[in-house]
Amino acid sequence: MIKKAEGFYEYFQRKDGSKTKATHYCAGCGHGIIHKLIAEALADFNLQDDTIFVSPVGCGAFCYYYFDCGNVAAPHGRASAVATGLSRALPGKVVISYQGDGDLGAIGFNNAFQAANRGEKFVCFFVNNAIYGMTGGQMAPTTLPGQKTVTSPMGRDVATDGFPLKVCEVFNQLEAPVFIERVSVADTKRIMKAKKAIRKAIKIQQEGRGYAFVEILSPCPTNMKIGAVEAAQFTINAMEATFPLGNFRDRSAEPPLVANKIPQKELSELIVGSSTAEADTSNFTAKEFKFCGFGGQGILSLGLVLANAGNSAGKNVSWFPSYGPEQRGGTASCSVVLANQEIGSPSVDKPDVLVAMNQPSLEKFAPTVKKGGVIIYDEQIPVEFDLPKDVSVYAFPAAKIATSKGVPKAANTALLGSLLALDLIGLPEEVVLAALADSFAKKPALVAKNMEIVETAKAWMKDNILS
Ligand SMILES: Cc1ncc(C[n+]2csc(CCOP(=O)(O)OP(=O)(O)O)c2C)c(N)n1
Incomplete structure (x- = not known):
C-alpha cells in the first residue's frame, strides 16, 4: 500500500x-x-x-x-x-x-x-x-x-x-x-x-x-x-x-566481540595512580579545583598531589591539565575534581577553589569562581583588576615562605599548606601529606623540606587569617 x-x-x-x-x-x-x-x-x-x-x-x-x-x-x-x-x-x-x-x-x-x-x-x-x-x-x-x-x-x-x-x-x-x-x-x-x-x-x-x-x-x-x-x-x-x-x-548472528579481559591487578598497574582503596561512600561534597600559573611553577604537580590523595582516599578523581603552547614560562592550569559520585566532566569551568600563581591566570579565572568559593593567590601578584566580591580571597605569601626555607621552587607546596589550613580539601591531612611525599619518590631528600614548608604555611594561615 x-x-x-x-x-x-x-x-x-x-x-x-x-x-x-x-x-x-x-x-x-x-x-x-x-x-x-x-x-x-x-x-x-x-x-x-x-x-x-x-x-x-x-x-x-x-x-x-x-x-x-x-x-x-x-x-x-x-x-x-x-x-x-x-x-x-x-x-x-x-x-x-x-x-x-x-x-x-x-x-x-x-x-x-x-x-x-x-x-x-x-x-x-x-x-x-x-x-x-x-x-x-x-x-x-x-x-x-x-x-x-x-x-x-x-x-x-x-x-x-x-x-x-x-x-x-x-x-x-x-x-x-x-x-x-x-x-x-x-x-x-x-x-x-x-x-x-x-x-x-x-x-x-x-x-x-x-x-x-x-x-x-x-x-x-x-x-x-x-x-x-x-x-x-x-x-x-x-x-x-x-x-x-x-x-x-x-556478523549479526555471531556472539559480540568481547574485549580482552585484563586481570584487575594488571589493570591497576597499567592505570597510573589507580587506587586499591575501598570506594568511599561517606558524606563528601564534591570539590572542584583550578590551579593556575606559569609552566614550571609546579601548578600541575600540585593538582596531581591532590588528585592522588583523593585516589588513595577512595574518591573518584580527575586531573585535567591544560598547557600553553610554550614548554616553560607559558601559562598552565589544571582542573581537579574530587567526588564520591562518578565525575561527568574533568573540565572545571566554575571552581570551588582557585589557586593562582601568576597575574594573567588570576585575572582570567577569578571571575569563574563559584559564589561562596575561595581564591588563594600569591601575594606578590599585582592585582590591577577587580576580584569578585562574593568569594573569599586570600593573598598568601607562598613564594616568600618557600624562599625563606631555601627552596623558592616550592611555592606550590606552601599553597598546599594553605589549602590544608583552610580545610578546603576535605581529605584527611595525613592522606594529603602522604601524596605529597609520594610525589618526591625520586627525590626523597626533598620530602622533609616540603613538609616543613607545609607546616610554615599552615602556621602563617593560623596566625594571619584564622586567628
Ligand atoms: C564546518 C563546516 N564546513 C563546511 C560546511 C558547508 N557544508 C554544508 S553541507 C556540506 C556538504 C554536504 O554534502 P554531503 O555531505 O555529500 O550531503 P548532501 O548535501 O549531498 O546530502 C558542506 C561542505 C559546513 N556547514 N560546516
Whole structure:
C-alpha cells in the first residue's frame, strides 16, 4: 500500500513555523526514499520512542523535521561522534547517524572511521550521491573519475584529486563493525534490497549487537544538472562500477566481540595512580579545583598531589591539565575534581577553589569562581583588576615562605599548606601529606623540606587569617 510511513510526523514543520506535507528534497533525489525506508522500519519495529536520530549538515540537515522520534542535530561531519556520545550515554536506545558523502567522507571521515573501529553501538546510514548536494554541487570524496562538478569543471582528475573513496571497503578492514552493506535506491528492485539492509541494520541496534554501516547510492539530479531518470541511470551504470553493491559483512548472528579481559591487578598497574582503596561512600561534597600559573611553577604537580590523595582516599578523581603552547614560562592550569559520585566532566569551568600563581591566570579565572568559593593567590601578584566580591580571597605569601626555607621552587607546596589550613580539601591531612611525599619518590631528600614548608604555611594561615 502506498502511504506515508508511520515513523514520520504527520506534518513537517519549516523554519518559519509553517507546516507542510512535502519534504524539502528535490524531485528525483534519493534522500526522501531513504527516509521513508527508515521511518517505516522504526514504526514497524515499534522503536520510535526508543530511537535518537542524529541529523547531519548537508541535504539531510532537516531530518528532525521528518522523523517522529528523538532528534539531535550534529555539526558538519560530527554525526558519528555525536552518535557515539548518545549511544554510550543511553545504552539500550537505538541511535541512528545519517550522513552524506561530503559530511562523512570528507570533514567527518576520521570521526566516522574511529567510531566504526571502536564498534560503537549505532547504525550509520551513509548517503553517497557522489557530490556535495546542499552547498551546490562541489566535488565530494566519492565523486567519480572524470565526473564534472562545480569544483571539477573538467571532470575529477585522479592525478590531482585522488580516487573516489570507497568507504565500505575501507571500513571492511576494521575488526569491530558487525554489519556493512552497500545498497542503492536508484530503482524499485534496488530499493527493495536497500529496505532489507536498512531494517537489518536497525534490528542490529534493537538487539544491541554493535556497529552497523549501510552505504546507500542515491541520485542527485539537481546538482548533476540532469533529469531524474538520467540521474538514476547514472547511479546504476556509473556509480555501481566504482561502488559495487553487496553485503560486505554480516556478523549479526555471531556472539559480540568481547574485549580482552585484563586481570584487575594488571589493570591497576597499567592505570597510573589507580587506587586499591575501598570506594568511599561517606558524606563528601564534591570539590572542584583550578590551579593556575606559569609552566614550571609546579601548578600541575600540585593538582596531581591532590588528585592522588583523593585516589588513595577512595574518591573518584580527575586531573585535567591544560598547557600553553610554550614548554616553560607559558601559562598552565589544571582542573581537579574530587567526588564520591562518578565525575561527568574533568573540565572545571566554575571552581570551588582557585589557586593562582601568576597575574594573567588570576585575572582570567577569578571571575569563574563559584559564589561562596575561595581564591588563594600569591601575594606578590599585582592585582590591577577587580576580584569578585562574593568569594573569599586570600593573598598568601607562598613564594616568600618557600624562599625563606631555601627552596623558592616550592611555592606550590606552601599553597598546599594553605589549602590544608583552610580545610578546603576535605581529605584527611595525613592522606594529603602522604601524596605529597609520594610525589618526591625520586627525590626523597626533598620530602622533609616540603613538609616543613607545609607546616610554615599552615602556621602563617593560623596566625594571619584564622586567628
Ligand atoms: C564546518 C563546516 N564546513 C563546511 C560546511 C558547508 N557544508 C554544508 S553541507 C556540506 C556538504 C554536504 O554534502 P554531503 O555531505 O555529500 O550531503 P548532501 O548535501 O549531498 O546530502 C558542506 C561542505 C559546513 N556547514 N560546516
